[in-house]
Amino acid sequence: MAEPELQQVARRIRSFPDFPVPGVLFRDISPLLKDPDSFRAAIRLLAAGGRPEGRVR
Numbered sequence: 001m002a003e004p005e006l007q008q009v010a011r012r013i014r015s016f017p018d019f020p021v022p023g024v025l026f027r028d029i030s031p032l033l034k035d036p037d038s039f040r041a042a043i044r045l046l047a048a049g050g051r052p053e054g055r056v057r
Helices: 005-010 030-034 036-049
Strands: 014-017 025-028
């Protein structure tokens, strides 16, 4: 069974607490950009969030 898109994308975003200074949570999206399938899934999720009721005007 295919991994749900949101989980697929989330697994490829790394978190680094307190970088570059204490109190900042740095999110590294490099692994996401290196994986074409995950990157496409991220774009689909972003696009779906901008469509009211899933429709494009």
